[in-house]
Amino acid sequence: MNTVERRGRRLLRAYPAAYRAERGDEILDTLLESARDNRIGRREAWALVAGGLRVRAGQHRRLTTAANLRLATLYGFVLWIVLAASNELWLVALPREESNTYLDGHLESSTVTWNYEPVWPLIFHLVTGTALLALVVAAWFARPRIILALGAVAAAGVLPWHWEGSPTMLLIIASSVVLSRGAARMPRSWLWPLALLTVGRVLVNAWFPLGLPMLPALLMWIALGSILLWTFFDGRPLFGLGVFVAVIVGLSQVTALTRPGGSSAGPLWEVLVVPGIGFAFMLPGLLRIRRQAVL
Amino acid sequence: MREPTYFVLASLLDGPRHGYAIIKRAEESSGGRVHLATGTLYTALDRLVGEGYVTLVSEETVNGRTRRSYGLTETGATALRAEAQRMAEAAQLVTRAGEAARVSTRARTA
Numbered sequence: 556m557n558t559v560e561r562r563g564r565r566l567l568r569a570y571p572a573a574y575r576a577e578r579g580d581e582i583l584d585t586l587l588e589s590a591r592d593n594r595i596g597r598r599e600a601w602a603l604v605a606g607g608l609r610v611r612a613g614q615h616r617r618l619t620t621a622a623n624l625r626l627a628t629l630y631g632f633v634l635w636i637v638l639a640a641s642n643e644l645w646l647v648a649l650p651r652e653e654s655n656t657y658l659d660g661h662l663e664s665s666t667v668t669w670n671y672e673p674v675w676p677l678i679f680h681l682v683t684g685t686a687l688l689a690l691v692v693a694a695w696f697a698r699p700r701i702i703l704a705l706g707a708v709a710a711a712g713v714l715p716w717h718w719e720g721s722p723t724m725l726l727i728i729a730s731s732v733v734l735s736r737g738a739a740r741m742p743r744s745w746l747w748p749l750a751l752l753t754v755g756r757v758l759v760n761a762w763f764p765l766g767l768p769m770l771p772a773l774l775m776w777i778a779l780g781s782i783l784l785w786t787f788f789d790g791r792p793l794f795g796l797g798v799f800v801a802v803i804v805g806l807s808q809v810t811a812l813t814r815p816g817g818s819s820a821g822p823l824w825e826v827l828v829v830p831g832i833g834f835a836f837m838l839p840g841l842l843r844i845r846r847q848a849v850l
Numbered sequence: 851m852r853e854p855t856y857f858v859l860a861s862l863l864d865g866p867r868h869g870y871a872i873i874k875r876a877e878e879s880s881g882g883r884v885h886l887a888t889g890t891l892y893t894a895l896d897r898l899v900g901e902g903y904v905t906l907v908s909e910e911t912v913n914g915r916t917r918r919s920y921g922l923t924e925t926g927a928t929a930l931r932a933e934a935q936r937m938a939e940a941a942q943l944v945t946r947a948g949e950a951a952r953v954s955t956r957a958r959t960a
Contacts, residue, residue: 578892580915585869586888599887606889615896850851850897 559590566600569607574615605788612789613742620848622739627791627844629734630745631798632727637749641756727803744785745792751778790843793836801833851933857884858894859903859922859930866907866921869895895920903929 563586567579586595586603595603609615618626755774779796786793805826854876861867861875872895873886886894898904903926908919922930 581869581918582888582892584912584915584917585873585891588870589873589888599889602887602889604889606893609893610896615893616900617897850855850901850903 559587559593559595562595562600563587563590563603566595566603567607569604570610571607574610608788611742611744612785613744614789614847617848617850618739620845622737623791623844623847624794624841625734625737626739626741627794627840628798629731630741630792630795631802632731632734632795633741633749634752634795634799635727635803636731637753638756641753742789744789748778748782748792751775751781786839786843790840790847792840794840794844797833797835797837797840799833800836801830805830805833851929852894853884854886854890855894855898856930856933857886858891858898859926859933862904862920862922863927863930866919868917868919872920898926902926 560583563583564579566586567575567583570579570582582603586599589599751774755771755778758771758774782792782796857876857880858872860879861872867875869888869891873888873891876884876886895904899906899920902923904920905923906918907921910917910919
Protein backbone atom coordinates (compact mmCIF):
# COMPACT_ATOMS: atom_id res chain seq x y z
CA MET A 556 0.00 0.00 0.00
CA ASN A 557 1.60 3.29 -1.08
CA THR A 558 1.29 6.73 0.51
CA VAL A 559 -1.56 7.88 -1.73
CA GLU A 560 -3.62 4.78 -0.98
CA ARG A 561 -2.96 5.16 2.75
CA ARG A 562 -4.13 8.78 2.64
CA GLY A 563 -7.16 7.77 0.56
CA ARG A 564 -8.13 5.12 3.10
CA ARG A 565 -7.72 7.64 5.93
CA LEU A 566 -10.01 10.11 4.14
CA LEU A 567 -12.57 7.37 3.52
CA ARG A 568 -13.10 7.13 7.28
CA ALA A 569 -15.40 10.13 6.89
CA TYR A 570 -17.94 7.63 5.48
CA PRO A 571 -19.94 5.35 7.81
CA ALA A 572 -18.37 1.90 8.27
CA ALA A 573 -21.23 0.03 6.58
CA TYR A 574 -21.08 2.29 3.52
CA ARG A 575 -17.28 2.00 3.43
CA ALA A 576 -17.52 -1.79 3.47
CA GLU A 577 -19.88 -1.67 0.48
CA ARG A 578 -18.39 1.15 -1.62
CA GLY A 579 -14.98 1.96 -0.10
CA ASP A 580 -12.89 -0.06 -2.58
CA GLU A 581 -14.76 1.35 -5.54
CA ILE A 582 -14.35 4.96 -4.37
CA LEU A 583 -10.68 4.33 -3.59
CA ASP A 584 -10.15 2.91 -7.09
CA THR A 585 -11.61 6.06 -8.67
CA LEU A 586 -9.68 8.29 -6.26
CA LEU A 587 -6.35 6.66 -7.07
CA GLU A 588 -7.00 6.94 -10.80
CA SER A 589 -7.85 10.63 -10.48
CA ALA A 590 -4.91 11.38 -8.19
CA ARG A 591 -2.89 13.80 -10.31
CA ASP A 592 0.91 13.74 -9.90
CA ASN A 593 0.39 10.73 -7.67
CA ARG A 594 -1.07 12.88 -4.86
CA ILE A 595 -4.52 13.67 -3.54
CA GLY A 596 -5.14 17.41 -3.84
CA ARG A 597 -6.78 19.56 -1.19
CA ARG A 598 -10.00 19.95 -3.21
CA GLU A 599 -10.23 16.20 -3.80
CA ALA A 600 -9.59 15.49 -0.11
CA TRP A 601 -12.25 17.96 1.05
CA ALA A 602 -14.80 16.62 -1.45
CA LEU A 603 -14.22 13.12 -0.10
CA VAL A 604 -14.64 14.18 3.53
CA ALA A 605 -17.74 16.24 2.62
CA GLY A 606 -19.11 13.26 0.67
CA GLY A 607 -18.63 11.04 3.74
CA LEU A 608 -20.35 13.53 6.01
CA ARG A 609 -23.22 13.88 3.52
CA VAL A 610 -23.72 10.11 3.64
CA ARG A 611 -23.71 10.32 7.45
CA ALA A 612 -26.36 13.05 7.13
CA GLY A 613 -28.41 10.79 4.82
CA GLN A 614 -27.91 13.15 1.88
CA HIS A 615 -26.92 10.38 -0.53
CA ARG A 616 -30.64 9.64 -0.84
CA ARG A 617 -32.83 12.39 -2.17
CA LEU A 618 -36.03 13.17 -0.30
CA THR A 619 -38.70 15.64 -1.28
CA THR A 620 -38.87 18.94 0.60
CA ALA A 621 -42.09 17.74 2.26
CA ALA A 622 -40.44 14.54 3.52
CA ASN A 623 -37.41 16.51 4.78
CA LEU A 624 -39.66 18.98 6.59
CA ARG A 625 -41.59 16.10 8.16
CA LEU A 626 -38.39 14.57 9.56
CA ALA A 627 -37.05 17.98 10.64
CA THR A 628 -40.26 18.79 12.52
CA LEU A 629 -40.22 15.35 14.12
CA TYR A 630 -36.65 16.04 15.25
CA GLY A 631 -37.83 19.25 16.90
CA PHE A 632 -40.46 17.29 18.81
CA VAL A 633 -37.94 14.61 19.79
CA LEU A 634 -35.60 17.36 21.03
CA TRP A 635 -38.36 18.53 23.33
CA ILE A 636 -39.25 15.04 24.54
CA VAL A 637 -35.57 14.24 25.18
CA LEU A 638 -35.00 17.44 27.14
CA ALA A 639 -38.16 16.93 29.17
CA ALA A 640 -37.48 13.26 29.82
CA SER A 641 -33.79 13.65 30.62
CA ASN A 642 -34.70 16.23 33.21
CA GLU A 643 -35.54 13.35 35.52
CA LEU A 644 -33.55 10.55 33.91
CA TRP A 645 -30.91 10.57 36.62
CA LEU A 646 -33.49 8.96 38.91
CA VAL A 647 -33.20 5.79 36.83
CA ALA A 648 -29.60 5.45 37.97
CA LEU A 649 -30.71 5.29 41.58
CA PRO A 650 -31.62 1.92 43.16
CA ARG A 651 -35.35 1.31 42.74
CA GLU A 652 -36.12 1.69 46.47
CA GLU A 653 -34.34 5.04 46.63
CA SER A 654 -35.97 6.35 43.50
CA ASN A 655 -39.38 5.26 44.78
CA THR A 656 -38.73 7.10 48.07
CA TYR A 657 -37.70 10.13 46.07
CA LEU A 658 -40.77 9.86 43.88
CA ASP A 659 -43.12 9.49 46.84
CA GLY A 660 -41.58 12.51 48.47
CA HIS A 661 -41.60 14.75 45.46
CA LEU A 662 -44.69 13.74 43.55
CA GLU A 663 -46.58 16.81 44.58
CA SER A 664 -43.93 19.24 43.40
CA SER A 665 -42.37 17.56 40.44
CA THR A 666 -43.39 16.03 37.15
CA VAL A 667 -40.66 13.38 37.73
CA THR A 668 -40.33 10.14 35.82
CA TRP A 669 -44.01 9.27 36.00
CA ASN A 670 -44.58 11.45 32.99
CA TYR A 671 -41.51 10.64 31.03
CA GLU A 672 -40.46 7.04 31.58
CA PRO A 673 -42.81 5.59 28.96
CA VAL A 674 -41.55 8.15 26.48
CA TRP A 675 -38.06 6.66 26.21
CA PRO A 676 -39.08 3.56 24.22
CA LEU A 677 -40.98 5.90 21.89
CA ILE A 678 -37.87 8.07 21.41
CA PHE A 679 -35.75 5.02 20.61
CA HIS A 680 -38.35 3.85 18.14
CA LEU A 681 -38.69 7.27 16.48
CA VAL A 682 -34.96 7.82 16.15
CA THR A 683 -33.66 4.36 15.33
CA GLY A 684 -36.74 2.71 13.90
CA THR A 685 -35.73 -0.43 15.80
CA ALA A 686 -38.77 -1.96 17.46
CA LEU A 687 -36.63 -4.52 19.33
CA LEU A 688 -34.51 -1.79 20.94
CA ALA A 689 -37.67 0.06 21.89
CA LEU A 690 -39.00 -3.12 23.53
CA VAL A 691 -35.77 -3.60 25.48
CA VAL A 692 -35.97 -0.02 26.72
CA ALA A 693 -39.63 -0.52 27.59
CA ALA A 694 -38.73 -3.68 29.57
CA TRP A 695 -35.99 -1.74 31.35
CA PHE A 696 -38.49 0.70 32.72
CA ALA A 697 -41.04 -2.10 33.26
CA ARG A 698 -43.82 0.06 34.60
CA PRO A 699 -47.21 -0.39 33.02
CA ARG A 700 -48.09 3.26 32.57
CA ILE A 701 -49.52 4.43 29.34
CA ILE A 702 -48.59 7.93 28.34
CA LEU A 703 -51.77 8.69 26.49
CA ALA A 704 -53.87 7.76 29.53
CA LEU A 705 -51.66 9.90 31.77
CA GLY A 706 -51.84 12.75 29.34
CA ALA A 707 -55.61 12.46 29.15
CA VAL A 708 -55.83 12.45 32.95
CA ALA A 709 -53.50 15.42 33.10
CA ALA A 710 -55.50 17.26 30.47
CA ALA A 711 -58.66 16.62 32.45
CA GLY A 712 -56.95 18.23 35.44
CA VAL A 713 -57.49 15.23 37.72
CA LEU A 714 -53.87 15.02 38.88
CA PRO A 715 -52.11 18.02 40.41
CA TRP A 716 -49.65 18.54 37.56
CA HIS A 717 -47.63 21.56 38.47
CA TRP A 718 -46.46 22.25 34.98
CA GLU A 719 -48.70 23.41 32.19
CA GLY A 720 -46.74 21.34 29.68
CA SER A 721 -48.58 18.05 30.13
CA PRO A 722 -51.36 18.70 27.59
CA THR A 723 -48.66 20.09 25.29
CA MET A 724 -46.75 16.86 25.76
CA LEU A 725 -49.78 14.80 24.80
CA LEU A 726 -50.18 16.91 21.68
CA ILE A 727 -46.49 16.66 20.76
CA ILE A 728 -46.37 12.88 21.25
CA ALA A 729 -49.51 12.36 19.20
CA SER A 730 -48.04 14.59 16.46
CA SER A 731 -44.72 12.70 16.63
CA VAL A 732 -46.50 9.40 16.09
CA VAL A 733 -48.27 10.85 13.04
CA LEU A 734 -45.05 12.40 11.67
CA SER A 735 -43.05 9.20 12.18
CA ARG A 736 -45.29 7.37 9.69
CA GLY A 737 -43.30 7.09 6.50
CA ALA A 738 -40.40 5.20 5.02
CA ALA A 739 -37.73 7.85 5.63
CA ARG A 740 -35.99 7.72 9.01
CA MET A 741 -33.79 10.16 10.86
CA PRO A 742 -30.08 9.53 10.20
CA ARG A 743 -28.14 8.20 13.16
CA SER A 744 -25.88 11.27 13.03
CA TRP A 745 -28.81 13.22 14.52
CA LEU A 746 -28.46 11.21 17.71
CA TRP A 747 -25.26 13.01 18.80
CA PRO A 748 -26.84 16.34 19.75
CA LEU A 749 -29.63 14.42 21.50
CA ALA A 750 -27.08 12.40 23.47
CA LEU A 751 -25.13 15.53 24.45
CA LEU A 752 -28.31 17.34 25.49
CA THR A 753 -29.41 14.33 27.54
CA VAL A 754 -26.06 13.99 29.31
CA GLY A 755 -25.94 17.75 29.91
CA ARG A 756 -29.43 17.77 31.32
CA VAL A 757 -28.83 14.75 33.56
CA LEU A 758 -25.63 16.34 34.86
CA VAL A 759 -27.49 19.55 35.62
CA ASN A 760 -29.81 17.65 37.94
CA ALA A 761 -27.59 14.96 39.34
CA TRP A 762 -24.15 16.53 39.56
CA PHE A 763 -24.85 20.17 40.06
CA PRO A 764 -24.40 19.81 43.84
CA LEU A 765 -20.96 18.33 43.16
CA GLY A 766 -19.81 21.68 41.83
CA LEU A 767 -19.63 21.08 38.09
CA PRO A 768 -21.95 23.81 36.85
CA MET A 769 -19.92 24.57 33.71
CA LEU A 770 -19.87 21.04 32.27
CA PRO A 771 -23.60 20.66 31.51
CA ALA A 772 -23.70 24.12 29.96
CA LEU A 773 -20.63 23.29 27.88
CA LEU A 774 -22.23 20.05 26.63
CA MET A 775 -25.40 21.91 25.65
CA TRP A 776 -23.44 24.57 23.79
CA ILE A 777 -21.49 21.85 21.98
CA ALA A 778 -24.79 20.20 21.00
CA LEU A 779 -26.23 23.47 19.70
CA GLY A 780 -22.97 24.34 17.93
CA SER A 781 -22.86 20.93 16.24
CA ILE A 782 -26.44 21.41 14.99
CA LEU A 783 -25.46 24.81 13.55
CA LEU A 784 -22.30 23.45 11.89
CA TRP A 785 -24.15 20.40 10.56
CA THR A 786 -26.36 22.77 8.57
CA PHE A 787 -23.51 22.94 6.06
CA PHE A 788 -24.44 19.34 5.14
CA ASP A 789 -28.01 19.02 6.37
CA GLY A 790 -30.42 21.80 7.27
CA ARG A 791 -33.01 19.55 8.91
CA PRO A 792 -31.65 19.47 12.50
CA LEU A 793 -31.46 23.30 12.55
CA PHE A 794 -35.03 23.52 11.27
CA GLY A 795 -36.02 21.03 13.99
CA LEU A 796 -34.28 23.15 16.61
CA GLY A 797 -36.22 26.13 15.29
CA VAL A 798 -39.50 24.17 15.58
CA PHE A 799 -38.56 23.23 19.14
CA VAL A 800 -37.87 26.83 20.13
CA ALA A 801 -40.60 28.58 18.10
CA VAL A 802 -43.48 26.18 18.45
CA ILE A 803 -42.95 24.24 21.65
CA VAL A 804 -41.31 26.81 23.91
CA GLY A 805 -43.58 29.44 22.36
CA LEU A 806 -46.62 27.24 22.97
CA SER A 807 -45.63 26.73 26.60
CA GLN A 808 -45.36 30.49 27.02
CA VAL A 809 -48.77 31.05 25.49
CA THR A 810 -50.21 28.32 27.74
CA ALA A 811 -48.63 30.00 30.75
CA LEU A 812 -50.06 33.33 29.66
CA THR A 813 -53.57 32.11 29.08
CA ARG A 814 -54.11 29.49 31.78
CA PRO A 815 -56.49 30.48 34.55
CA GLY A 816 -55.04 31.63 37.80
CA GLY A 817 -51.95 33.47 36.74
CA SER A 818 -49.30 34.22 34.20
CA SER A 819 -45.56 33.86 34.43
CA ALA A 820 -45.07 35.62 31.13
CA GLY A 821 -44.38 39.32 30.71
CA PRO A 822 -45.71 41.72 28.08
CA LEU A 823 -46.66 40.44 24.62
CA TRP A 824 -43.40 41.47 22.96
CA GLU A 825 -41.50 39.34 25.49
CA VAL A 826 -43.62 36.35 24.58
CA LEU A 827 -42.74 36.89 20.92
CA VAL A 828 -38.95 36.96 21.47
CA VAL A 829 -38.55 33.18 21.87
CA PRO A 830 -40.66 32.25 18.80
CA GLY A 831 -38.70 34.92 16.91
CA ILE A 832 -35.43 33.20 17.78
CA GLY A 833 -36.98 29.90 16.71
CA PHE A 834 -37.99 31.31 13.33
CA ALA A 835 -34.47 32.72 12.95
CA PHE A 836 -33.21 29.11 13.23
CA MET A 837 -35.90 27.73 10.95
CA LEU A 838 -35.21 30.07 8.04
CA PRO A 839 -31.62 29.03 7.18
CA GLY A 840 -32.63 25.42 7.86
CA LEU A 841 -35.50 25.75 5.39
CA LEU A 842 -33.28 27.31 2.72
CA ARG A 843 -30.80 24.45 3.09
CA ILE A 844 -33.61 21.86 2.97
CA ARG A 845 -34.90 23.35 -0.30
CA ARG A 846 -31.43 22.99 -1.81
CA GLN A 847 -31.20 19.41 -0.57
CA ALA A 848 -34.25 18.46 -2.62
CA VAL A 849 -32.52 19.46 -5.89
CA LEU A 850 -31.05 16.45 -7.68
CA MET B 851 -30.83 19.65 -11.69
CA ARG B 852 -27.34 20.64 -10.50
CA GLU B 853 -24.49 20.97 -12.97
CA PRO B 854 -22.47 17.94 -11.71
CA THR B 855 -25.61 15.78 -11.89
CA TYR B 856 -26.30 16.97 -15.44
CA PHE B 857 -22.77 16.14 -16.60
CA VAL B 858 -22.76 12.74 -14.86
CA LEU B 859 -25.96 11.82 -16.75
CA ALA B 860 -24.63 13.29 -20.00
CA SER B 861 -21.41 11.29 -19.70
CA LEU B 862 -23.45 8.07 -19.73
CA LEU B 863 -25.33 8.92 -22.93
CA ASP B 864 -23.04 6.88 -25.15
CA GLY B 865 -22.82 3.83 -22.91
CA PRO B 866 -22.00 2.60 -19.39
CA ARG B 867 -18.89 3.93 -17.66
CA HIS B 868 -17.07 3.40 -14.38
CA GLY B 869 -16.24 6.17 -11.87
CA TYR B 870 -13.02 7.56 -13.32
CA ALA B 871 -14.31 7.28 -16.92
CA ILE B 872 -17.35 9.38 -15.89
CA ILE B 873 -15.06 12.05 -14.42
CA LYS B 874 -12.93 12.15 -17.60
CA ARG B 875 -15.94 12.23 -19.92
CA ALA B 876 -17.63 15.03 -17.93
CA GLU B 877 -14.41 17.06 -18.10
CA GLU B 878 -14.08 16.53 -21.87
CA SER B 879 -17.71 17.29 -22.69
CA SER B 880 -17.66 20.51 -20.62
CA GLY B 881 -14.47 21.69 -22.30
CA GLY B 882 -12.49 21.23 -19.06
CA ARG B 883 -14.85 23.44 -17.06
CA VAL B 884 -16.37 20.67 -14.93
CA HIS B 885 -13.92 18.54 -13.00
CA LEU B 886 -15.86 16.25 -10.69
CA ALA B 887 -14.14 15.34 -7.44
CA THR B 888 -14.49 11.69 -6.44
CA GLY B 889 -16.57 12.50 -3.36
CA THR B 890 -18.95 14.67 -5.41
CA LEU B 891 -19.28 11.98 -8.09
CA TYR B 892 -20.33 9.25 -5.68
CA THR B 893 -22.84 11.46 -3.85
CA ALA B 894 -24.39 12.29 -7.24
CA LEU B 895 -24.29 8.63 -8.36
CA ASP B 896 -25.98 7.44 -5.15
CA ARG B 897 -28.81 9.94 -5.62
CA LEU B 898 -29.17 9.11 -9.31
CA VAL B 899 -29.31 5.37 -8.60
CA GLY B 900 -31.89 6.07 -5.89
CA GLU B 901 -34.02 8.05 -8.33
CA GLY B 902 -33.78 5.28 -10.92
CA TYR B 903 -31.95 7.51 -13.42
CA VAL B 904 -28.80 5.40 -13.36
CA THR B 905 -28.31 1.71 -12.82
CA LEU B 906 -25.43 -0.59 -11.99
CA VAL B 907 -24.47 -2.40 -15.18
CA SER B 908 -21.41 -4.45 -14.33
CA GLU B 909 -18.90 -5.16 -11.62
CA GLU B 910 -15.33 -6.36 -11.96
CA THR B 911 -12.20 -6.57 -9.83
CA VAL B 912 -9.24 -4.47 -10.97
CA ASN B 913 -5.99 -4.34 -8.94
CA GLY B 914 -7.83 -6.15 -6.14
CA ARG B 915 -10.50 -3.43 -5.93
CA THR B 916 -14.12 -3.43 -7.03
CA ARG B 917 -14.87 -1.39 -10.14
CA ARG B 918 -18.51 -0.80 -10.98
CA SER B 919 -19.89 0.52 -14.25
CA TYR B 920 -23.07 2.54 -14.40
CA GLY B 921 -25.51 3.07 -17.24
CA LEU B 922 -28.31 5.49 -18.00
CA THR B 923 -31.86 4.19 -17.63
CA GLU B 924 -34.77 5.24 -19.83
CA THR B 925 -36.07 7.44 -16.99
CA GLY B 926 -32.63 9.04 -16.67
CA ALA B 927 -32.40 9.69 -20.41
CA THR B 928 -35.86 11.30 -20.39
CA ALA B 929 -34.93 13.50 -17.41
CA LEU B 930 -31.68 14.52 -19.11
CA ARG B 931 -33.47 15.43 -22.36
CA ALA B 932 -36.05 17.44 -20.39
CA GLU B 933 -33.29 19.33 -18.57
CA ALA B 934 -31.44 20.01 -21.86
CA GLN B 935 -34.70 21.27 -23.40
CA ARG B 936 -35.34 23.52 -20.39
CA MET B 937 -31.84 24.99 -20.59
CA ALA B 938 -32.13 25.48 -24.37
CA GLU B 939 -35.41 27.35 -23.94
CA ALA B 940 -33.90 29.48 -21.20
CA ALA B 941 -30.91 30.25 -23.42
CA GLN B 942 -33.21 31.14 -26.34
CA LEU B 943 -34.86 33.83 -24.22
CA VAL B 944 -31.52 35.60 -24.03
CA THR B 945 -30.31 34.94 -27.58
CA ARG B 946 -33.68 36.06 -29.07
CA ALA B 947 -33.65 39.20 -26.94
CA GLY B 948 -30.06 39.89 -28.04
CA GLU B 949 -31.04 39.41 -31.69
CA ALA B 950 -34.05 41.74 -31.35
CA ALA B 951 -31.83 44.38 -29.72
CA ARG B 952 -29.33 44.17 -32.60
CA VAL B 953 -32.13 44.49 -35.22
CA SER B 954 -33.57 47.52 -33.42
CA THR B 955 -30.12 49.17 -33.16
CA ARG B 956 -29.52 48.59 -36.90
CA ALA B 957 -32.96 50.08 -37.72
CA ARG B 958 -32.23 53.20 -35.64
CA THR B 959 -28.82 53.77 -37.23
CA ALA B 960 -30.11 53.18 -40.82
